[in-house]
Amino acid sequence: MAGPVISARELSLVFQTSDQPVQALARVNLEVGEGDFVSFIGPSGCGKTTLLRVIADLEQATSGTITVNGMTPQEARLKRAYGYVFQAPALFPWRTVERNVGLPLEVMGLDDAAARVARNIELVNLKGFEQKFPWQLSGGMQQRVSIARALAFDPRLLLMDEPFGALDEIVRDKLNQQLLDLWRRTGKTIVFVTHSIPEAVFLSSKIVVMSPRPGRIIDVITTNFPVDRTLDIRETPEFLAVAHRVREGLKAGHSYED
Amino acid sequence: MSAAPAIAAPAPVKPEGHTLPVVVICVLIVLAWYVAAIPMNWVVTGPKAEAAGGGLANLLLFSWNEARPVIPAPHQIAVELWKSVFMVKPWMPKSLLFHGWVTLSSTLLGFVLGSLLGVVLAIAIVHLRFLAKSLMPWIIASQTIPILAIAPMLIVVLGSLGFTGLLPKSLISMYLCFFPVTIGMVKGLTSPETMQLDLMRTYNASRSQVLWKLRFPASVPFLFTSLKVAVAIALTGAIVGELPTGAVAGIGARLLQGSYYGQTVQIWAALFMGSFIAAGLVWLVGVAERLILKRMGARP
Numbered sequence: 309m310a311g312p313v314i315s316a317r318e319l320s321l322v323f324q325t326s327d328q329p330v331q332a333l334a335r336v337n338l339e340v341g342e343g344d345f346v347s348f349i350g351p352s353g354c355g356k357t358t359l360l361r362v363i364a365d366l367e368q369a370t371s372g373t374i375t376v377n378g379m380t381p382q383e384a385r386l387k388r389a390y391g392y393v394f395q396a397p398a399l400f401p402w403r404t405v406e407r408n409v410g411l412p413l414e415v416m417g418l419d420d421a422a423a424r425v426a427r428n429i430e431l432v433n434l435k436g437f438e439q440k441f442p443w444q445l446s447g448g449m450q451q452r453v454s455i456a457r458a459l460a461f462d463p464r465l466l467l468m469d470e471p472f473g474a475l476d477e478i479v480r481d482k483l484n485q486q487l488l489d490l491w492r493r494t495g496k497t498i499v500f501v502t503h504s505i506p507e508a509v510f511l512s513s514k515i516v517v518m519s520p521r522p523g524r525i526i527d528v529i530t531t532n533f534p535v536d537r538t539l540d541i542r543e544t545p546e547f548l549a550v551a552h553r554v555r556e557g558l559k560a561g562h563s564y565e566d
Numbered sequence: 567m568s569a570a571p572a573i574a575a576p577a578p579v580k581p582e583g584h585t586l587p588v589v590v591i592c593v594l595i596v597l598a599w600y601v602a603a604i605p606m607n608w609v610v611t612g613p614k615a616e617a618a619g620g621g622l623a624n625l626l627l628f629s630w631n632e633a634r635p636v637i638p639a640p641h642q643i644a645v646e647l648w649k650s651v652f653m654v655k656p657w658m659p660k661s662l663l664f665h666g667w668v669t670l671s672s673t674l675l676g677f678v679l680g681s682l683l684g685v686v687l688a689i690a691i692v693h694l695r696f697l698a699k700s701l702m703p704w705i706i707a708s709q710t711i712p713i714l715a716i717a718p719m720l721i722v723v724l725g726s727l728g729f730t731g732l733l734p735k736s737l738i739s740m741y742l743c744f745f746p747v748t749i750g751m752v753k754g755l756t757s758p759e760t761m762q763l764d765l766m767r768t769y770n771a772s773r774s775q776v777l778w779k780l781r782f783p784a785s786v787p788f789l790f791t792s793l794k795v796a797v798a799i800a801l802t803g804a805i806v807g808e809l810p811t812g813a814v815a816g817i818g819a820r821l822l823q824g825s826y827y828g829q830t831v832q833i834w835a836a837l838f839m840g841s842f843i844a845a846g847l848v849w850l851v852g853v854a855e856r857l858i859l860k861r862m863g864a865r866p
Contacts, residue, residue, distance in 0.1 A: 364768060366767065391768075398761040398762050402863050403863070
C-alpha cells in the first residue's frame, strides 16, 4: 500500500474530568510506515495508551487529523483494519483456547475458520492447548492466546497495549523474542506500547519517546538492528547507546520528576 | 534473609462432610419441638392428663398424641404425611401428592414465565438506557405491594375474563419471581469488563453479537443465583394464589381447609410437603447450574 499506515497531524485530545480538563495528547505528529515496528514509550500519563486507542477508534481526538490506511480511524475499525492486544488477555473464560481465537472469525463471519485458528495457535506455539480453558493456562500463555486471537483474521496492523506488562521478566524476554520472530515472518505493521526501555529498544524499528503533562512526543529514534537479532544484542554498545538516548529523552521530558 | 524453617508437607485436605452437622441440628430441633409441645398444648391436654390420673407418663402421652393439638408432635406429622402420600391413590383429593402436583404445576409455569419476563426485562434495561431510569422504579415498586393484596384482585379480574385454574395462580408466581431474575440479570449482563467490550468494538461487533457472545454467557452464574431464589418464591406465589380462590386443590387449599376445620396436623403435613417441593426445586436448579457451568469451563 502506498503512503503511511498511520499518519497523525497536530493531534490533540482533552479529557473533560469533573475538576479540570486533562490534556492527554498535545499536538502529536507521527508517521508509521508499512512493516514498521513502532514502540510508544513513556511514564504513566504520557498518553501512549491514549494515542493507541485513538488509532483504534476507542477514543476520539478533540483536534488535529489522523488517518489509518488513509481512512479515518472509525472507517478503519469498521473495515476491521487492525488487531488489538490489551494489557490483560481479556479472554472469555467460558471459551476454550480454540474458541477464543476463533471469536473474531465468528463475529466477522469469515470462512475457513478452523484452518485460521489452527494456524494462529501454532504461530504462538500453543499447539496441543486448543481444548484448554483460560484458567488452565499461565499468564504468559493466556497473553499468547490473545495475540493469536488478534491475528486470527489476518489484519495487516497489530496494535499492542503493554501486552507483557503484567508478566515477569523471564517470560517477557521469551515473548519478546517470539514476537520479534512473528513480526519478521509475517511482515505486519506493529504499534507497541510499553514502559520498559529494554523492551522498546529490542523490539522496535522506531521508538517514539513520550512525556506527560501534557502528553506529547519528545523524540523519535530509528534503530538499525538486524532483523534476526536475539536477546544477546542487549549487551552491545549500539543497543546501550540507543537505550541511553531513550533515557535522556525521558529525562528531558521531566519524566523522572514528580 | 534467615534460613527458612523446614516445612512439613501439608496434610491432605479431606472434603468435610455435611451429613453429621445436618443430622445433629435436625435431632436438636426435633427434641426442642417435643419439649415445646408440652406447654403449648397444655390448654387442651392438661385437663385430659389430669383426668386420666396425672403423672408425667400421662402428660407426655396426651401432649404428643392429641388429635387437634395447638402444635402437633413431629411423629404425628410424619404419620399424617405417610398416610396422605403413600396410603391413598395419588389422584385422589385426599392425597398430598395430588395437591402437591397441582401447586407444582402452577409453580413451574409461573417460574418459566417469570424467568423469561425477568430475562427479557433485564436485556431491555441494559440496552435502552432510558428504561433503566423509567422502568426500574416500577419494578421495585411492584415488589413493595403485598402480594396478599394483589392476588385476590388479579384472580377476580382474570376470572371475569374467563381465566381460571392454573393460569391466574401462575401469574401470581410470575409476578413474584421475575424480580430477582431481572435484578440478577441486569447485574450479570453488565458484568463484562471494559476490555472485553472494547475488544468486541474493535471487531465492529453488532449489539446482538455483543449480547449473545459476551453479555449473556457472562451473566449465566448470576442467572442461576437468581433462579434459585425465583423458584422458591414461585412456589410461595402459587400457594398464595390458591388461598383467595377458594381452590379445592393444591397445597394452599389444603392449608385453608386445615385451618377451617382446626386440623393442625393436616396443616403441618401440607407445610412440610410444600417445603419438600421447594427444597427439591432449588436442588434441581443447583444441579442444572453445576452441569451448565461445568460445560462453560468453570473451575471444578
